[in-house]
Each structure stands twice: as C-alpha cells, then as structure tokens.
Amino acid sequence: MINIRQVADVYAAAESVATEPGALELVVVADDAGARVDAAVRALTRGTADDDLDLWADFLRMGTALRWRLMTEPFPESCCPGRAELLLAMHGRAQDLTLMTDAATGRLVNELATAAAATIETASIAQVLRETLSELDPADSILVVEGGRACAAARTWMVEQGLGHEVMTSRDHLRSPVVQKAVCVGAPNVFPVGLVTAPHARELTFVLPSWRSNRGVPSSHFSDFAEGVRQPRPKTFKVGEQAIVDTGPNEDDDVRPEVFWTPRQDGATQGPDMVLANKVLLAGSLATYLDRDGELIRTLDPDQPAGERVELRPVERVAPGTYLVLRQGETESEALLKRAKELLGDAAVGVSHSQERWKQELQTRIEPMSRNEVANQLRALGVVAFNQAPTWVRSTVVRPRRQADFLLLLKWLGLDPGVYAVNARRLIRARSLAVAEVRSALEDAVAETDISNLQRDGYVRIDSHNTGFAGMVAARVLSISPYEEQVHHTQIRAILEDGTGKWLE
Amino acid sequence: MLRVGGSGWLLDRVLGLSCVRQDDAPAGVYHYPAAGSLLAQSVGAEVQPAFWASVRIDAALVGVLARIDEELSIGISTDGATPDLLRDLVMPAEASALVAGTRLFSGVGATELELDSAIGLVLLDGVRGMAWLDELWECPLIVAVIDRTQPDEVLVDAFLQHRATGRALPIAQLGWDTGDSIQALAYEVPR
Numbered sequence: 001m002i003n004i005r006q007v008a009d010v011y012a013a014a015e016s017v018a019t020e021p022g023a024l025e026l027v028v029v030a031d032d033a034g035a036r037v038d039a040a041v042r043a044l045t046r047g048t049a050d051d052d053l054d055l056w057a058d059f060l061r062m063g064t065a066l067r068w069r070l071m072t073e074p075f076p077e078s079c080c081p082g083r084a085e086l087l088l089a090m091h092g093r094a095q096d097l098t099l100m101t102d103a104a105t106g107r108l109v110n111e112l113a114t115a116a117a118a119t120i121e122t123a124s125i126a127q128v129l130r131e132t133l134s135e136l137d138p139a140d141s142i143l144v145v146e147g148g149r150a151c152a153a154a155r156t157w158m159v160e161q162g163l164g165h166e167v168m169t170s171r172d173h174l175r176s177p178v179v180q181k182a183v184c185v186g187a188p189n190v191f192p193v194g195l196v197t198a199p200h201a202r203e204l205t206f207v208l209p210s211w212r213s214n215r216g217v218p219s220s221h222f223s224d225f226a227e228g229v230r231q232p233r234p235k236t237f238k239v240g241e242q243a244i245v246d247t248g249p250n251e252d253d254d255v256r257p258e259v260f261w262t263p264r265q266d267g268a269t270q271g272p273d274m275v276l277a278n279k280v281l282l283a284g285s286l287a288t289y290l291d292r293d294g295e296l297i298r299t300l301d302p303d304q305p306a307g308e309r310v311e312l313r314p315v316e317r318v319a320p321g322t323y324l325v326l327r328q329g330e331t332e333s334e335a336l337l338k339r340a341k342e343l344l345g346d347a348a349v350g351v352s353h354s355q356e357r358w359k360q361e362l363q364t365r366i367e368p369m370s371r372n373e374v375a376n377q378l379r380a381l382g383v384v385a386f387n388q389a390p391t392w393v394r395s396t397v398v399r400p401r402r403q404a405d406f407l408l409l410l411k412w413l414g415l416d417p418g419v420y421a422v423n424a425r426r427l428i429r430a431r432s433l434a435v436a437e438v439r440s441a442l443e444d445a446v447a448e449t450d451i452s453n454l455q456r457d458g459y460v461r462i463d464s465h466n467t468g469f470a471g472m473v474a475a476r477v478l479s480i481s482p483y484e485e486q487v488h489h490t491q492i493r494a495i496l497e498d499g500t501g502k503w504l505e
Numbered sequence: 506m507l508r509v510g511g512s513g514w515l516l517d518r519v520l521g522l523s524c525v526r527q528d529d530a531p532a533g534v535y536h537y538p539a540a541g542s543l544l545a546q547s548v549g550a551e552v553q554p555a556f557w558a559s560v561r562i563d564a565a566l567v568g569v570l571a572r573i574d575e576e577l578s579i580g581i582s583t584d585g586a587t588p589d590l591l592r593d594l595v596m597p598a599e600a601s602a603l604v605a606g607t608r609l610f611s612g613v614g615a616t617e618l619e620l621d622s623a624i625g626l627v628l629l630d631g632v633r634g635m636a637w638l639d640e641l642w643e644c645p646l647i648v649a650v651i652d653r654t655q656p657d658e659v660l661v662d663a664f665l666q667h668r669a670t671g672r673a674l675p676i677a678q679l680g681w682d683t684g685d686s687i688q689a690l691a692y693e694v695p696r
Contacts, residue, residue: 004579010654014686174654198653220656221665226688227676303655304613304633305571311613313636317659404642428617439613 009178016202018230023203024196024217026188027132030240031209033115033122034070038211038255040112041067047108057260058503059097062090063112065257065503066119071209072186073150074125075157081149086503090116125185128239129207130161132183138164141181142201144173146190148456149505154185170195171455175303183207188234189218190256196232197223206234210242212255257504259478264485276484277492280318282475283458283505287498288326289491290315290480291391297493298325300446300474302454310442312435320477323454325442325462326495328471333396339434340427347426354423355398361413363393381408398431399424445472458505478504521558523604535603541589542582557604560596563623564607567637568630573597573609612636620644632657638667653688668692 017023041063048056066086077083094113098106133143143165145154154167165183170191173182182201184191187208196204196217208215215236223229259281277289290297296312300323310325318324341348366374366389378386383405391397392409399406399421406424410417442462449463451474459475478501507514537557540550548556566573577595580588596606610618612633618640620627629635629649635657641647649664671694676683683689 011686194654222661226690228683228688308569308571308613319659
C-alpha cells in the first residue's frame with residue numbers, strides 16, 4: 001500500500017538535511033590502528049606496483065578488505081563475523097610472501113601483517129558510537145551500517161553495550177519510515193547516494209575514522225546537471241588527536257576492497273569458438289564471463305514485488321550489486337530461439353531461411369574486412385550500433401536491437417528490407433512470447449525460493465524444477481574485470497567456481 | 506434514433522460517441538467517474554460526457570505494474586478540494602475498462618514496446634521504466650521519473666548521454682514548478 005505521507009516525509013527530510021544547520025554532521029574519530037593498516041596497504045600497493053600482481057593480489061585484497069571492515073564494522077573483533085578468519089589468513093599469507101620476496105618488500109608485508117594484528121585491540125570508533133547513541137532516544141533514532149555482515153556485528157555489539165536502538169542496513173533504512181536521527185557507521189560515500197539525497201532521517205550523523213581522507217558527500221550524476229538541487233553542507237567534528245592524512249600522489253581514495261584486475265595475455269589461440277569477454281566475480285565463490293554483444297541477460301531484483309523481480313537487461317547495464325540469474329546447460333538465448341521457432345509453427349521454416357540468408361550475406365561481406373573497416377562503413381551509413389556487426393551473424397541474435405539499424409544494414413547488404421524486416425519482427429514477437437513463458441516460470445520459481453537471505457549471502461540456488469532448466473543460481477556481481485580476455489564460448493554466462501571474490505563479500 | 510444492439514437512443518440526447526475496439530467488450534452502461542477538482546478544472550462540467558466519449562489512448566506508462574496499480578489508487582487534489590483518483594486521470598487500458606487513455610507496459614516483462622503512432626506521451630516510471638529510454642525514438646514527449654532513493658547510476662549516465670544529443674530546456678520555460686527538493690532536467694532532441 002502506498003503511503004503518500006511517507007513520500008512527503010522523505011521530501012521534508014531531504015529539505016531538512018540540505019538546509020537545516022547541524023542536520024548533517026561528520027564525526028571524525030582518531031583511529032591509530034586503522035590508520036596504520038591504511039598506510040601499510042598504500043605502501044605495499046606502491047611498493048609492488050612493478051611486480052607480478054598475481055603474486056600480491058590476494059594479500060592486497062585481504063588488506064583492502066580489512067581496511068574496509070575497520071571503517072564499516074569498527075567493533076571489537078569478537079563481535080565481527082569472519083574477522084578472525086581474515087586476520088589468520090593474512091598472517092599465513094604474509095609468512096609465505098616474506099619467503100618469496102626481497103628484504104625491502106618483506107618489510108612492507110610484515111608491516112601490514114603486524115598492523116592487521118594490532119587492530120584486535122582497537123575500539124576508539126565504537127566508543128564514540130556508544131557515547132553518541134546513549135544520548136539519543138531509541139524510539140526516534142537508529143544506527144545505519146553498510147551491508148549484512150556489518151549489521152550482524154553491530155547488533156551483537158549493541159546487545160553487549162545494552163543499547164536499544166534499532167540497527168539497519170542502509171538498504172533497509174531506505175525502505176523504512178523517516179526517523180528523527182540516523183547515526184551512520186562510515187564515511188558518507190561508502191553508503192548509497194540515496195542515503196543523503198533522499199534521506200529517511202531528518203538528521204544524519206556519519207561516524208568515520210580519521211584516516212579516511214575522502215569525506216565528501218556523494219551525489220548522483222543527475223544532480224550535477226539538474227535544476228532544484230540543494231547540496232547539503234556537513235558540519236565536521238573531530239574527536240581525539242589526529243595525524244595529517246597523506247594518501248600519496250595521485251592515489252585513488254576509494255577504500256572499497258579491490259580485486260586488482262590485470263590484463264590477460266595468455267596467448268590463447270583465436271578461433272571460431274573463442275570470444276572476447278569480461279570476467280565477472282560473483283558472490284558465493286562463483287564467477288562467469290560476459291561478452292558485450294548487445295544481447296540481454298536475465299537479472300533478479302529482490303526489492304521488486306513478487307511477479308516482477310526477474311528482468312532482461314542489456315549486458316552493459318550489469319554493474320557491481322546486480323544479481324545475475326545464470327543457468328546450467330545450454331545458454332538461455334539458444335533455448336529461447338528454439339522455443340520461438342516452435343511457437344512460429346509452419347512459418348518457422350520461411351523465417352529461419354530468411355534469417356540464414358541475411359546473416360550469410362553479412363558474413364560474406366565482412367569476412368575480408370577488418371573490424372574497423374566494417375564499423376567505419378556502417379557508421380557512415382548512420383548505423384548507431386556500428387561496432388556490433390560481427391555479433392549479428394550469430395543465430396541467437398535475431399537482428400540489431402534498433403530496427404533502423406537493421407534497415408540500414410539490409411540496404412548495405414543490397415537486400416530487400418521488406419521481407420527480412422518482416423520475418424525478423426515475426427521471430428522477435430515469437431521470442432517475446434518465449435521470454436514471457438520463461439519469465440513467468442522463473443517468477444514462480446523465485447516465489448517458491450527463500451530469497452530472504454539473498455542480501456546477506458549474495459547468492460541463492462533457485463528451485464528450478466518447474467522451469468525446465470537443469471539448475472539456476474542468482475548471484476550478486478562483486479566486480480567486473482575492465483579487461484577483455486579470450487575464452488571459449490561455452491564459458492560465456494556459465495556458472496564457474498572461483499574463490500577470488502572471497503574477501504570482497 | 507440511434508440503435509445499438511437491442512437498445513435505442515434518441516439522437517438529440519446523445520452528447521458523444523466512442524468506438525470500443527475490444528471485440529469481446531461486454532455491452533452495458535458505463536458510468537464515468539465523478540470529477541474531482543483537477544478533472545473539473547481541466548474539463549468543464551458541461552462537456553464531461555463528450556470528453557469521456559472522445560477519450561482515446563494517446564499515452565503510455567512503463568514501469569513495475571504492481572507498483573503502478575497501487576499508485577493509481579491515490580487521490581490527489583489541490584489544497585482541500587475534492588480529490589480525483591489517479592486512475593480516473595490516467596485512465597489505464599485495463600481489461601475491464603471501456604474508456605481508456607493510457608496503455609500500461611511492464612518494464613520487466615516486455616522485450617520491446619509496441620507503441621502506435623497515436624501515443625504522444627510516454628511516462629517512464631522509475632528504473633524499470635527508464636531502461637526503455639533508448640527504445641523510444643519516435644515518441645514526441647517523454648517524462649522520466651527517477652527515484653532518488655534507488656538511483657541506477659548506469660542508467661543515469663545513459664540518460665545524461667541521451668541528453669547530450671539534445672538541447673537543454675530551462676524548466677521554467679515549460680511552465681513547471683518543481684517544488685521543494687525535487688530535481689528536474691529537461692531537454693529537446695532533434696527528430
């Protein structure tokens with residue numbers, strides 16, 4: 001049920017945070033132990049920049065994960081799930097690395113390992129949080145944290161401290177009624193932009209460590225161009241003796257756990273079965289490869305109402321945080337095309353012939369040309385997706401996504417647009433029906449699957465016995481490699497086991 | 506005398522005629538809704554019957570249908586005046602509706618939007634609606650509503666790229682008052 005009053009309350013809260021003096025506060029707390037970890041991570045990143053990154057990637061990943069957790073879960077180690085495991089893994093890896101490297105780099109490794117071990121004693125931020133919360137009425141103020149693990153840690157700590165305030169993840173907070181005050185654990189830009197631009201509290205206080213140099217209030221790119229924008233101006237308070245933060249020259253100040261992607265130059269042979277794709281790390285120690293061929297991929301949005309959670313979206317719209325729905329066995333595109341032809345009945349033969357003909361003409365035309373030559377000629381004709389021509393020869397791609405592009409392509413090939421365009425449209429309509437069938441079956445399967453822990457776990461196996469698919473998984477995207485690599489086409493959209501993303505979750 | 510099915514109507518009492526395109530539409534009497542303040546303001550009371558008879562589908566709404574359905578039940582009015590149900594203003598083309606002004610599309614279920622040329626306005630509701638922006642090459646007027654609570658920055662960037670192909674329009678030039686805390690952006694794309 002829509003509560004129009006709640007919508008009005010959010011607008012009033014946005015007005016309050018943007019204009020009321022003191023409604024947006026940053027409390028910067030001296031955190032020596034965290035600062036030491038941050039400095040050690042930065043020093044090791046700089047010190048190993050010219051080395052084989054594969055050697056250092058997992059240790060650096062652990063270091064950035066610990067740094068992230070120290071800011072978003074600044075509670076005693078005993079309250080934080082997985083913290084002891086991370087510290088133990090860092091200790092073990094550091095011992096291995098010091099045997100494999102020179103003395104100078106070994107010192108950097110030891111420093112990070114020692115700094116990590118020293119965080120067990122840290123409690124300065126938690127102490128400030130306790131003092132802040134104890135002055136606030138639990139009935140109208142809450143603690144907001146980023147992510148399910150931080151939420152579990154905060155709840156354990158709150159019980160230990162005897163504090164009765166509600167603890168919420170930012171995601172849940174943004175779906176709840178407006179409260180007077182939200183105390184948020186971490187810097188503003190570790191949270192979703194909406195926490196400040198569409199606040200569900202009339203007053204926001206961010207409690208963050210002193211070593212976090214980027215204290216800016218985030219905004220949507222939309223706000224950079226829109227009219228009616230009121231940029232909030234936070235008031236900053238400092239607690240404790242704070243060292244000057246040095247992030248190093250030109251150093252990126254994003255402290256999210258990183259993957260440290262490297263370009264793959266493994267000399268794989270080019271061939272008809274090899275395709276260029278980007279590796280995607282998924283929660284649940286899974287991974288897949290996505291090719292940017294303009295095809296759609298199925299995703300799951302657990303925040304939507306039942307029956308409208310599964311959607312097809314362009315691959316270029318997949319980003320960290322998106323839940324991909326992947327299936328075992330044949331790709332979904334192949335299954336959909338097969339079903340679409342069944343739905344066409346007798347007309348399928350003519351439509352298939354028409355499809356084969358224009359794809360064959362395209363293949364013959366582009367074969368002797370370079371990719372750039374093809375793109376340049378199509379661009380000159382006015383084709384918008386001129387880069388994607390090589391993917392249009394695939395049987396699973398019915399036509400370019402824009403009808404106008406298809407008509408221009410047919411003209412370029414010297415084919416009669418009428419017949420081919422009509423047949424492609426018939427096939428698209430039949431495929432739409434097939435998509436609707438699959439979507440409906442999937443929605444039913446998702447409705448029968450317990451997705452309540454999806455945010456905490458990051459993945460769920462979907463009970464797919466009614467969908468006709470061998471097995472399905474919905475998993476959150478953790479990171480996408482910026483580098484394309486050559487992989488066998490059977491790896492595209494396949495569910496692969498991969499533990500690289502372990503410390504990112 | 507105007508004969509429709511088994512009934513007859515005095516022609517001089519008929520204020521308007523509308524053609525119902527649904528082959529399986531049930532014959533019967535359709536009561537147009539009582540006008541609230543907004544409807545009365547935009548359509549004078551004396552021409553209401555003719556207005557309802559002349560309604561045709563000229564708009565489309567794309568988004569999450571379950572959410573849209575909830576929102577259509579909201580009553581809105583100018584301060585203190587008789588409210589109109591959003592449903593009566595939008596007139597969605599639902600299975601049971603004899604009179605319809607807006608076609609509803611699921612931004613999730615559709616793989617393409619089939620918009621006929623009579624549709625002059627498309628309203629994209631939230632992220633699921635916004636995803637269709639690039640497909641609406643022919644529509645003369647598009648209004649996209651973005652929820653700041655859940656911005657999809659990939660879509661926002663696509664939107665800003667789309668805007669870069671056009672000419673910026675000041676909001677005031679459109680006669681809009683966005684009110685407090687509402688952010689807005691308008692542009693015109695050459696066709």
